Amino acid sequence: MDFLTGGILCIGLLLVAMAIGMQIGLAFLLGGFLVSGLLLGFGSSVTLLGQAAYFSIASPTWAAIPLFILMGAFASNGGLARRAYNGVHAFARGLPGSLMVATCLSCGVFGAVSGSSIATTAIFGKMALPEMARLKYDKALSVGCIASAGTFASMIPPSMMMIIYALFTQQSIGKLFAAGIIPGFMTAIVYAVLIIVMVKRNPALAPETEPETTDANHVVMSRSREALQMWPVFLIAFIVLGGLYAGLFTPTEAAAAGALVTLAYGVLTRTFRSVGDVTAAMQESANVTAMLFLINVGALFYSRVLAVTRLPTELTMMLANWDVEPIFILIGIMAIMFFLGMIMVPIGIYALTLPIIMPLLVKLGYDPIWFGVIALKLTEIGAITPPVGLNVFAIKGVIPKAMNVSLEQIYKGCMPFLLCDLVVLVLLIVFPQIALWLPNLLMD
Amino acid sequence: MKKMVHKANHLLAGFAGWLMLAMMMLLVIDIIFRTIDLPLQGMAELSVFVMMIVIYLGFARCEEHKEHVGLEFVLLMLPKKGQRFLLAFSQLIAAGTIGLLFYAVTTDAWSAFQTGDAIEGVVDLPIWPTKFIMVVGMFFFVLQGFINLAEAFRGLKPGETGGEP
Amino acid sequence: DFTIKYNDHDPLGGMRTNFVKNVWLPEIEKQTGGKVKIQDFWGGALLSSKEELKGIGDGVVDMGFVFPGHFPKQLIAHSIFNLFPRGPKAFGDMAKLYRKVYAEVPAFEAELKKANVKTVLFTAGLPGAFVGTKPIKKLADIKGDKWRAGGKWKLKFLENAGALPVAVPWGDVYVALQTGTIDGCFTNYDGLHLMKFDEVAQNLMISKDLWYATPFLHLVNRKKFEGLPADVQKGILKASEIAEQKFGAVYEAAFDQVKSEQLAAGYTVTELSAADVVAWENADKLSSLQAEWVAASKKAGLANAAEVMAQVKAILNGMM
Numbered sequence: 067m068d069f070l071t072g073g074i075l076c077i078g079l080l081l082v083a084m085a086i087g088m089q090i091g092l093a094f095l096l097g098g099f100l101v102s103g104l105l106l107g108f109g110s111s112v113t114l115l116g117q118a119a120y121f122s123i124a125s126p127t128w129a130a131i132p133l134f135i136l137m138g139a140f141a142s143n144g145g146l147a148r149r150a151y152n153g154v155h156a157f158a159r160g161l162p163g164s165l166m167v168a169t170c171l172s173c174g175v176f177g178a179v180s181g182s183s184i185a186t187t188a189i190f191g192k193m194a195l196p197e198m199a200r201l202k203y204d205k206a207l208s209v210g211c212i213a214s215a216g217t218f219a220s221m222i223p224p225s226m227m228m229i230i231y232a233l234f235t236q237q238s239i240g241k242l243f244a245a246g247i248i249p250g251f252m253t254a255i256v257y258a259v260l261i262i263v264m265v266k267r268n269p270a271l272a273p274e275t276e277p278e279t280t281d282a283n284h285v286v287m288s289r290s291r292e293a294l295q296m297w298p299v300f301l302i303a304f305i306v307l308g309g310l311y312a313g314l315f316t317p318t319e320a321a322a323a324g325a326l327v328t329l330a331y332g333v334l335t336r337t338f339r340s341v342g343d344v345t346a347a348m349q350e351s352a353n354v355t356a357m358l359f360l361i362n363v364g365a366l367f368y369s370r371v372l373a374v375t376r377l378p379t380e381l382t383m384m385l386a387n388w389d390v391e392p393i394f395i396l397i398g399i400m401a402i403m404f405f406l407g408m409i410m411v412p413i414g415i416y417a418l419t420l421p422i423i424m425p426l427l428v429k430l431g432y433d434p435i436w437f438g439v440i441a442l443k444l445t446e447i448g449a450i451t452p453p454v455g456l457n458v459f460a461i462k463g464v465i466p467k468a469m470n471v472s473l474e475q476i477y478k479g480c481m482p483f484l485l486c487d488l489v490v491l492v493l494l495i496v497f498p499q500i501a502l503w504l505p506n507l508l509m510d
Numbered sequence: 511m512k513k514m515v516h517k518a519n520h521l522l523a524g525f526a527g528w529l530m531l532a533m534m535m536l537l538v539i540d541i542i543f544r545t546i547d548l549p550l551q552g553m554a555e556l557s558v559f560v561m562m563i564v565i566y567l568g569f570a571r572c573e574e575h576k577e578h579v580g581l582e583f584v585l586l587m588l589p590k591k592g593q594r595f596l597l598a599f600s601q602l603i604a605a606g607t608i609g610l611l612f613y614a615v616t617t618d619a620w621s622a623f624q625t626g627d628a629i630e631g632v633v634d635l636p637i638w639p640t641k642f643i644m645v646v647g648m649f650f651f652v653l654q655g656f657i658n659l660a661e662a663f664r665g666l667k668p669g670e671t672g673g674e675p
Numbered sequence: 676d677f678t679i680k681y682n683d684h685d686p687l688g689g690m691r692t693n694f695v696k697n698v699w700l701p702e703i704e705k706q707t708g709g710k711v712k713i714q715d716f717w718g719g720a721l722l723s724s725k726e727e728l729k730g731i732g733d734g735v736v737d738m739g740f741v742f743p744g745h746f747p748k749q750l751i752a753h754s755i756f757n758l759f760p761r762g763p764k765a766f767g768d769m770a771k772l773y774r775k776v777y778a779e780v781p782a783f784e785a786e787l788k789k790a791n792v793k794t795v796l797f798t799a800g801l802p803g804a805f806v807g808t809k810p811i812k813k814l815a816d817i818k819g820d821k822w823r824a825g826g827k828w829k830l831k832f833l834e835n836a837g838a839l840p841v842a843v844p845w846g847d848v849y850v851a852l853q854t855g856t857i858d859g860c861f862t863n864y865d866g867l868h869l870m871k872f873d874e875v876a877q878n879l880m881i882s883k884d885l886w887y888a889t890p891f892l893h894l895v896n897r898k899k900f901e902g903l904p905a906d907v908q909k910g911i912l913k914a915s916e917i918a919e920q921k922f923g924a925v926y927e928a929a930f931d932q933v934k935s936e937q938l939a940a941g942y943t944v945t946e947l948s949a950a951d952v953v954a955w956e957n958a959d960k961l962s963s964l965q966a967e968w969v970a971a972s973k974k975a976g977l978a979n980a981a982e983v984m985a986q987v988k989a990i991l992n993g994m995m
């Protein structure tokens with residue numbers, strides 16, 4: 067089978083399986099397995115699937131995700147998240163969509179701890195969504211906001227994907243880390259502006275009406291006092307950030323430390339009233355972990371099968387032989403990465419395209435550090451584009467059932483932020499200095 | 511049968527909850543002992559084992575409560591009767607796929623047992639016990655997949671309401 | 676015509692992967708007169724490191740790279756070289772050693788056969804090197820500090836040298852060095868440079884005496900290979916022989932290049948003294964480690980581990 071037939075079959079089967087409403091993880095597995103069976107035979111495909119079911123996720127890097135989910139559950143069920151968002155609400159009353167704006171900026175700060183965008187999405191979904199729902203924020207927009215803001219964790223160091231990019235392209239990790247900081251926070255600010263503009267034009271998106279049942283305390287408490295209630299949040303942020311940058315623990319371990327500190331807060335302040343409250347949080351996290359990782363296993367397996375079809379490789383190679391202006395080749399490369407981002411996981415995209423793209427880009431005079439930021443932006447956009455958006459799946463897992471938000475609604479909610487990302491992307495291309503100024507300042 | 515599987519799923523999921531805590535503690539202990547200059551070995555690897563168990567033991571419960579997400583736009587375009595047919599059809603394929611994954615995971619676990627596959631460390635940690643627990647989780651996932659299938663088919667009979675989206 | 680899938684869990688850009696991509700695989704196509712077409716997969720795009728042995732043996736790919744350390748219970752005999760911390764300096768001598776051991780000690784071929792694979796090419800990692808955040812001029816400078824190494828035997832050598840061997844996930848090592856979670860890492864010289872550890876830990880201690888002591892195996896699925904026409908088999912073996920001879924120069928050049936890049940970046944690169952190499956080898960404790968290997972390997976299923984140890988020791992001594 068040639069690469070085009072194999073690739074189209076592979077993608078077509080996935081789309082059909084997803085369209086008929088199959089569980090996403092199973093849709094990946096089925097589509098992948100059928101094509102793999104055709105290309106490699108049944109026995110080899112069983113080996114590929116059986117091993118991938120374990121080894122594709124059995125690494126400490128992935129372990130950070132369940133632990134951040136656990137931390138989110140502890141923060142949410144233990145009252146910490148409520149406290150934080152009450153504080154934000156009190157402090158930033160009058161700012162349209164204040165909770166969403168605060169979530170965007172917090173995702174940026176949290177990105178300095180977490181290296182994984184899925185983990186960041188899951189933890190903020192768990193903490194922020196119930197609070198946004200309480201204030202009657204537009205469901206799709208709040209969910210889309212968190213799924214999109216989760217991507218900051220990859221752009222702002224430390225970043226797992228940047229380490230992988232550096233490894234695949236032989237670039238300095240330090241320079242890449244530095245290059246991501248400004249684009250990361252810039253995106254956060256663009257998101258915040260977008261939210262403010264959208265809510266100003268349509269206040270129904272974030273009415274910020276407290277439900278009737280709120281206890282009287284809230285009403286009498288002064289704004290500053292309520293804002294002061296946020297101290298435990300800053301304390302926990304300080305411990306986790308401080309512990310990481312003081313070398314007490316690694317990015318992976320930060321998730322465990324953060325979960326423990328959050329649990330300790332809930333227990334010490336007695337917001338966890340019983341053991342049952344704690345076990346409920348633990349069990350919820352375990353459920354979300356299982357749901358999310360069936361998708362991860364499926365997506366990683368599927369990426370491998372797509373590699374076997376060689377569609378991504380062949381597509382990229384075609385560009386290499388294309389005789390046009392460099393900028394068109396760059397646009398072509400970005401189009402391919404955007405397209406692959408729709409159906410593949412980031413690491414698969416890197417592994418299959420970078421070996422071909424990199425020499426080409428260097429020959430055309432593009433800066434590999436700069437392109438690292440572009441590539442990351444594109445793969446992170448892929449995390450929120452249908453049909454395969456890992457951040458969208460991550461947030462779907464932590465949405466309270468009562469909120470009843472479908473995947474389609476989440477994708478729709480991500481669209482405004484996707485447009486922001488594209489604007490930032492264009493800015494990065496027109497003004498490469500946005501990415502390159504800081505690394506050049508720090509490293510040369 | 512359905513009750514028994516429900517009970518098993520519930521037990522496994524509850525156990526997985528505690529494992530989340532174990533996973534956290536393993537890494538925290540690792541941090542503490544490293545900080546006081548008594549570094550331990552193999553804790554990160556153990557926490558990965560625990561994570562794999564959490565994941566695979568949780569599949570069945572998610573399936574029971576329909577928490578494995580999917581797209582719904584085609585479903586919502588169909589009339590009631592069409593919806594039931596689509597649900598039954600997609601669950602039929604889903605159950606088959608779960609069975610396939612079960613087969614692959616079992617084959618892999620058996621081969622890990624036969625070769626004694628281990629993670630190299632100061633003490634080589636064998637992988638097969640974790641993989642065997644994954645097989646147990648997959649076993650209940652398969653059962654639940656077929657229970658859901660049976661329900662979806664019951665929904666096809668006129669006058670029944672099972673299998674509502 | 677035959678399409679052969681080749682997998683390596685590491686990305687292109689390293690000494691080994693570039694060599695395979697640019698020298699060996701094209702040579703196979705050439706030596707088989709274009710009958711063999713290679714489809715290559717890098718950076719774990721198809722199989723991750725722990726999946727490679729079974730992946731090749733079960734025909735997910737036809738050829739690929741395997742680091743024996745990832746398979747402590749399947750490639751038991753292959754781990755023995757770790758127990759000889761001082762080895763050949765030149766790659767040509769390493770390859771000769773490995774070929775001799777394959778020819779004279781049946782345990783090696785046996786475990787490959789069991790996994791349905793066959794080694795067609797050896798390569799190697801550059802020597803083991805120390806990369807630390809604090810100034811290190813001599814072996815004693817790592818005493819009491821937290822050091823990471825890959826694999827149990829290297830951890831034991833670190834321990835014998837007075838360091839605190841710590842386990843930090845491989846993907847976290849860069850940040851762990853940067854923030855000071857660990858003080859250093861002992862691994863192959865090309866690997867630490869590829870992973871950019873030297874960017875955040877700019878003190879290096881190297882010696883060509885400390886060979887990396889693990890053969891890097893480039894395997895082929897045994898059944899697939901035996902099913903190929905004789906001329907194609909011959910072409911693959913011929914290409915591998917040519918490549919193995921060329922790798923020696925690549926190995927030397929890579930060592931010098933890493934070193935010169937580090938010096939140019941202003942890092943401190945110190946040659947380990949002869950006395951320190953002897954101290955690292957730690958003759959007193961070495962024989963007990965070797966005995967430990969024999970016991971552990973026996974338990975893992977290598978019945979004649981003691982005999983294998985004696986044979987390999989004799990071959991090594993004969994060559995050094």
Ligand code: NA
Nearest residue numbers: 177219222224
């Ligand atoms: Na980050």
Ligand code: NA
Nearest residue numbers: 407408448454
């Ligand atoms: Na996508």
